[in-house]
Amino acid sequence: MPPAELFGGVEDDTRAAIMQATYDALCEHGYANLTIQRIADEFPKSKSLLYHHYDGKDDLLLDFLDFLLTRLEEQAPPGECTGDADTLEAILERIVPPAPPNDRLEFLRAITELRAQATHDPAYREHFTRSDAFFRNRFRQLLERAVDDGAVADIDTAATATVLVTVTNGSMLEAVTTEGYDPGIHREALESVLEAHLLPGSDGAPTDANR
């Protein structure tokens, strides 16, 4: 079962069911072994609907990626970021999740395979360009809020957000393509590097941190 936040509250039942079937089939079979038929096998409604709607598995998968990203874009308005003493912790939590559960790992594996399609398929490349830009923007908004609140030093938020997205992409890739990947070690390492940069006063221009 996919995490509830991915498919909950979608008004169009059929669309939600197609997206959920795609998620399930993708986690089960991975990209290479996925077929429209295998997605249809997970789909409780009329199979012909799937064939009617989509021009093949990539067409469906691109719609699936768009669905997920659009929901992320809609769900977390930047106004709701709260800067507090735990901001660095909260940012790290997003970049290197403490210990992804197994079903989340399966999904990350599939997303990594989809991203690899972007090396030769412009439609996937367009999606991941948009997706990276979205996360860069989100990190930046989060950092700006934290700088305003004095929880983070007065840094170059755009540059830092760019690096953070790159670290996120690299961590995700390592988590699903290497043995013995330890998120704890990676997180501590990142914390040690970022603390010098992010904590108030670390940029050589101390801010009013303890108000």
Place this chain on the structure above:
Amino acid sequence: MPPAELFGGVEDDTRAAIMQATYDALCEHGYANLTIQRIADEFPKSKSLLYHHYDGKDDLLLDFLDFLLTRLEEQAPPGECTGDADTLEAILERIVPPAPPNDRLEFLRAITELRAQATHDPAYREHFTRSDAFFRNRFRQLLERAVDDGAVADIDTAATATVLVTVTNGSMLEAVTTEGYDPGIHREALESVLEAHLLPGSDGAPTDANR
């Protein structure tokens, strides 16, 4: 043509020719469309040799990856790292190359596709585990030398090397899976984040930098 440093000086001519044919076919066709036949098409010697040696395209590709990594392991002994004022620059050059030429991009695309195989194939996973460990170790040796020379602050070199490998993996992934990837912007961003951490005195414990 592959970069000269990849295949030059290999004593076994046949092996070098197989590796070069694999490189050429991989850059031309990518992983998904690669077949042993297409590698054989690039191979000037007896085709049956290829079929005799290898159990399929993945067997050959894994040998190819091992060949490249083994050469890297042999070629750059850590004793040759030189710490000087340009160390930060030299490290950045390795992580985010200024502007990869087109043939290098083709190779990076193919490597990214191979790495995606590691999501479901343990043999590829083993390779990329070894490869990440190699680069972590190399970065660490480079940083240790730079710390000893006073060119870099007295940092946690293991933690920093871990983050640098993650940034390298993330940068490579973004370079070949997004549109308009600008290594200049990414490099400046990384420089801005790392400077706070790497430059002498930036960790709040100034070292004897100018000896």
